[in-house]
Amino acid sequence: MEKHYSKNYAREELMSIEASRFIKSTDTVILGTGLPMVAAIFAQKTHAPGVNFVVESGSIDPILPFAPFTVADPIIGHMAVKTGTLRDVLGCLVQRGLVDIGFLGGAEIDQFGNINSTSIGDPRKPKVRFPGSGGANSIASCVPKLLIIAIHEKRRFPPRVQFITSPGYIDGPDGRKKAGLRMDRPDIIVVTDLCVMQINPNTGRLELTKLMPGVTADEVYENTGFEPKLRKEIGEVELPTEEELKILRYEVDADHIYLKEFSKQSGA
Amino acid sequence: MEKHYSKNYAREELMSIEASRFIKSTDTVILGTGLPMVAAIFAQKTHAPGVNFVVESGSIDPILPFAPFTVADPIIGHMAVKTGTLRDVLGCLVQRGLVDIGFLGGAEIDQFGNINSTSIGDPRKPKVRFPGSGGANSIASCVPKLLIIAIHEKRRFPPRVQFITSPGYIDGPDGRKKAGLRMDRPDIIVVTDLCVMQINPNTGRLELTKLMPGVTADEVYENTGFEPKLRKEIGEVELPTEEELKILRYEVDADHIYLKEFSKQSGA
Amino acid sequence: MSKVSKNSKVMSKKEAVETFVFDGAIVGMGGQNVARCAVNLAHEIIKQGKKDLTLTGCNLSIHMDLLVGAGLVRKCEFGLGGMGRFGATFQFKRAIEEGRMEAEDFDHLTMVSRFLAGEMGIPFIPVRGLMGSDIINYQAASTEKKCEIINNPWNRGEKVMLVPAMQPDVTIVHVQKADEIGNIIIQGIASHEPELIRASKATIVSCEEVVSTEFFRRNSDYTTVSYHYIDAIVEQPFGAYPTSTYGYYNFDADHISYYQQCARAGGEEYKKYMNEYIYGCETFDGFLEKCGGGKKRSQLKQEMLRSM
């Protein structure tokens, strides 16, 4: 089938679509709230129909017709094979080692792939307090592949997060091993509205592997608090097709809870 | 109501009735298979209608119309408030500290109230192998009151069991504490077809507290491998009433699975 | 004295909170995010002014934020405080930022593991997370020992993280069905609640409907938690409002958004909310009337039916 690529998209939209491409039809994926749900449901509706989701609140392999409002939205258990407990999901699947991909967001992400969702400033009396770990710390500690989706802003990508809520490579290639984490060399992929960065397990640092169409490496550097090394084989993110955008806009996020309406956003 | 006592009973029958008398209507009791079930169901049908039973296989507060064949008999979950799991019962009730009475049998019981249900001789190549602990070890370790029912034979009551499967006072008053058991001074009551023996927590030893009607202390000593001290206030086990025997014989153990038919046994 | 009772435990929220919640208590919080938060019991605790509370749970949400906003909480021990797309739990956020409340951060799995250890009657339990994170580098001043790393006796050289059991003094939870002696059924996702309830020294359950014990005895495979752990049953339809109860009603996005606006603004605006919607409502039914009454309730019921 011929692909009809479209250039009428917002970068946030392509970010979700690009993130979804890292999910295979055979994967078991644990979903955080927000954009991870958008991208994962998009994957299930397109190239990865067999993917199975689990959600920390206890929903196991639901069929989600659209992106739920939160992990505790009543729709979260829709047509699940089991509506269970947090222990079932984070204990007996994630910690047990049966989940392939953890899919998270984060307030701060640093060059080692560490995530901060706790606080800025002294944690005991912080300048800004975030919600905290939720299931993210366990997920980042246990899964072999961590997918992170976030809007690219300089303050969101500091050299070092102010609080490691969910460990990436901590401080280098052996950071996880030294800390005692069994899953010591996970894959980490960060998808933003400007680029894709992936961990190099030998350096423990994120490298720039793909750019969004029309975005330059310099533009990424200007908006990043650290300098991700360029991979030799740096590529460009594949454009979305018209069909893909239609599914994203009218099925996955029909109420525009997560993505602004493109026409409004672009002023078209 | 006037009580019509009966003397037409077998000692095994009175043993079950006497054991049942240690159960109150407000108790939560974990039941082992065999005579404990007979005595406990008898209690529920007579003086302790409110008692609630739990069974290791996962049955919580069933209403047992008669004594089941085993802890896994289909009837074991009859009208239970929850049919759950072994963890629910032995973990979240017994180990959690919510069960008042553990009710067990045993192949060997010694002067410290220790029970052997594992083996005679070298455990690695035993002369006689028994079934093993089941839930008995956890029950004996955790409950505040242990009720043991057993036929009185000399070899069944040695000074020291050959293998401590379920700890009584181990080797004396501080035996449990030294071993690290939190429940360090439980009540232990042994009911046999000859007598009742109860632990003295200050000596960690069983003492003779009641005799079956017509049984002398000497008769107990002749049939016991150790010499249980006589309590000052030694009493006689109350006779069964006609009503009690009727319930035991025709409701609790109607098929005579556990107790031989009295008429056949006595040759009447 | 038996710790378990089979007597009727049906009582008013007033009696339940008076009897089982006390100043300084560690309070387990059922529900999460926009689902099944025991808001009706949180209101009652606020009215009775039980103070110096430590709140514990996984995703602490609006019920926690109300108690914090009322100035009754000295510490939270939790996985997350927040309301997803509705934003932060603002009273919680501000109390921590201003150093008025201790935050003992854990992770959802760590918390549920601690409740699991609590319900099993064991003193601690290993978890695979926390290592390498800053969660273990900070602890609240009042916490004695947050966690401990030991060597695995079965694999020397392997570090294992232990966390202590948590047995709250009293837990508040809202469920779909209960009987008068305390058997309960949670429909749909059950989050951390089975472990939390069984770990707690006492539990107050509010429910949408009280059904017969016979109902449980006839459907014994479906009982979530048996009466052994339950101390009070409060019948309160829409007791989780403005959060949802699966099978009964959706969350009310309008009221939650309004609460968030007040909680974010703080000061007079928040006081106004508390006065109008809590102190100013003699009963929780009165609160429900003020929030849109029967019309709102049937709308939320309809929404739930559509999402099932």
Next chain:
Amino acid sequence: MSKVSKNSKVMSKKEAVETFVFDGAIVGMGGQNVARCAVNLAHEIIKQGKKDLTLTGCNLSIHMDLLVGAGLVRKCEFGLGGMGRFGATFQFKRAIEEGRMEAEDFDHLTMVSRFLAGEMGIPFIPVRGLMGSDIINYQAASTEKKCEIINNPWNRGEKVMLVPAMQPDVTIVHVQKADEIGNIIIQGIASHEPELIRASKATIVSCEEVVSTEFFRRNSDYTTVSYHYIDAIVEQPFGAYPTSTYGYYNFDADHISYYQQCARAGGEEYKKYMNEYIYGCETFDGFLEKCGGGKKRSQLKQEMLRSM
């Protein structure tokens, strides 16, 4: 490579046992006593002669005794071996007494705690039992470290008993209902099976009936274990015979008693049983026919209905 598959797992017992049971495997045993023992799968293992097995579970019963009697077991690690009022598991008893098989004694709660640690992916777990007993003073020659006592980091001076996680190589279990991708429902008491199954590296499920996945998706509160842990689904009505399956049929006291007579006698009498009832039956359905056929089956169904 994902460890979880959503493909159809329906296969013959032959294929299931060939694929997932291997010489030297640690085999988890579902069922207990006279209830829901996966006898049909035990027969298949015997026919295929998978040897040097370690069997593990709580109440090991006739399915274990058959495997021991067939000479395929080198070790049992368990809570109890026996059949209640039907007496000892005699082949097991004799194999231990004659020193032909290792017995690693634990306790039911200890075993289920070990499976719990296994399903949670943690290396060990505390238990409150075992201390002061001889269970910890003896261990099988092949066991490296049966248990370990440490000081409670939260209460120095308090000793805490740790036992290691158990993750069997493959578990055999018989349940009421399964779908083709491996979701299962256990009706009635579930003993140690939820933890055992989820702890195991592979699980073969035989079931009374295969139902649709839609059935599970429409009744998702009632799923006992989701497909993530299951590797083979074998449809075998009366697959637990001569033990019972709750809701379907009672145990057959006659056949169990006859087996016990043969197992107790041993020697030629036991060989005769094995030849006639296992090696001599091409299929499990053939075995069922030999044991009384349709008449016996409807009798056992009737008995079950009466006890529900």
